[in-house]
Amino acid sequence: MKPAFPPDPRKILLIRLKGIGDVLLSTPLMRALRKSFPKAEIHFLTRAFCAPILAHHPCLDKLWIYPPAEVSFQETLKFIWFLRQIRFDWVLDLAAEPRSAWLTLFLGAPLRAGFAFRIRQWAFNRPVPKNKVRKYQAEVNLDILRHLGVPDDGNQTELFLKSAETQWAGQAWASLEKNNPLKWKIGLNPTGSWPSKRWPLDYWRQLAALIHERLGAKPVLCGGPNDGEILGEVLRGIEGKVLVKPDTNLRQAAAFISRMDLLIGNDGTPQHLAQALGVKSLTVCGPHWGLSWTKPSDMRHRILQHFLDCGPCDLNVCPFPKEEGKAAHLHQECLLKITPEKVLDSALEMLES
Numbered sequence: 001m002k003p004a005f006p007p008d009p010r011k012i013l014l015i016r017l018k019g020i021g022d023v024l025l026s027t028p029l030m031r032a033l034r035k036s037f038p039k040a041e042i043h044f045l046t047r048a049f050c051a052p053i054l055a056h057h058p059c060l061d062k063l064w065i066y067p068p069a070e071v072s073f074q075e076t077l078k079f080i081w082f083l084r085q086i087r088f089d090w091v092l093d094l095a096a097e098p099r100s101a102w103l104t105l106f107l108g109a110p111l112r113a114g115f116a117f118r119i120r121q122w123a124f125n126r127p128v129p130k131n132k133v134r135k136y137q138a139e140v141n142l143d144i145l146r147h148l149g150v151p152d153d154g155n156q157t158e159l160f161l162k163s164a165e166t167q168w169a170g171q172a173w174a175s176l177e178k179n180n181p182l183k184w185k186i187g188l189n190p191t192g193s194w195p196s197k198r199w200p201l202d203y204w205r206q207l208a209a210l211i212h213e214r215l216g217a218k219p220v221l222c223g224g225p226n227d228g229e230i231l232g233e234v235l236r237g238i239e240g241k242v243l244v245k246p247d248t249n250l251r252q253a254a255a256f257i258s259r260m261d262l263l264i265g266n267d268g269t270p271q272h273l274a275q276a277l278g279v280k281s282l283t284v285c286g287p288h289w290g291l292s293w294t295k296p297s298d299m300r301h302r303i304l305q306h307f308l309d310c311g312p313c314d315l316n317v318c319p320f321p322k323e324e325g326k327a328a329h330l331h332q333e334c335l336l337k338i339t340p341e342k343v344l345d346s347a348l349e350m351l352e353s
Contacts, residue, residue, distance in 0.1 A: 009089035016094040021272035032153040034059040157276040169255035186219040189265025206340040212241035286335040306337035
């Protein structure tokens with residue numbers, strides 16, 4: 001029996017305007033579309049800072065960059081009008097944010113699909129019921145295809161590195177190990193866009209010291225170009241026990257992570273890179289549901305999370321004070337309950353498995 005597909009599309013546009021991790025979590029959907037519609041053109045629209053994640057992806061025919069904020073309104077409208085002239089058959093809005101929903105409507109595709117969020121659902125002629133069960137975000141994205149009758153091809157995310165990038169990473173690691181070969185290549189990612197997501201910096205300092213003393217390894221601190229203050233705070237007092245990742249762009253960072261044995265970190269871009277590259281990852285989760293952002297049933301990727309009666313709250317900033325006894329909970333207590341010793345025990349189990 002022939003699958004109940006909608007009419008075969010010639011041109012498909014996926015829209016995910018922000019979130020490097022969110023864009024990575026869209027790659028299983030791209031793979032499923034390519035498998036079901038091998039002759040279709042698959043386009044993706046995102047912002048410039050997310051675009052490197054999709055470079056060299058074999059399922060993608062065209063990558064479009066949404067105009068930055070400093071571009072005039074007239075120039076943005078001109079860009080959107082240009083996209084409309086491409087005459088996409090399908091437009092799939094993976095976020096259903098106000099901007100992306102109205103953009104989807106304006107493009108005028110015969111099939112416009114996205115999640116049925118509030119008034120924005122009227123931008124879609126194939127609205128997808130809102131997900132009422134917390135689950136892995138890649139699975140949430142795939143629900144759009146399932147709603148259209150298109151089978152998925154699994155939820156493994158993908159990132160494709162070029163040989164020059166992996167060679168650069170090999171040289172970068174060789175430089176770090178020049179005077180002291182590492183027993184294990186362990187990365188530590190103490191950074192994060194949300195303050196409430198960040199495990200206490202003192203805990204990162206303690207964990208780095210424990211790894212050095214008990215495992216005989218020097219972990220490598222990882223961060224981006226704007227994370228110097230955080231990395232400097234973690235380094236304070238343990239300079240001889242850790243190494244620091246060299247400055248990189250996003251794709252170099254991915255290549256550098258690809259050679260690790262384990263990446264321990266807050267929820268964020270580096271953890272998503274590790275999962276896409278098949279590198280073991282251990283994520284310390286606080287106010288958000290960790291299973292939404294970590295591939296389930298894959299023991300290469302694990303989370304540590306302590307739930308309080310106030311969580312998961314998904315707040316950017318913890319509302320509780322730092323003084324004990326002033327409120328029901330301490331500031332970031334959900335993260336304080338995850339001690340460096342607990343993280344070390346889980347890390348050692350993963351390294352030895």
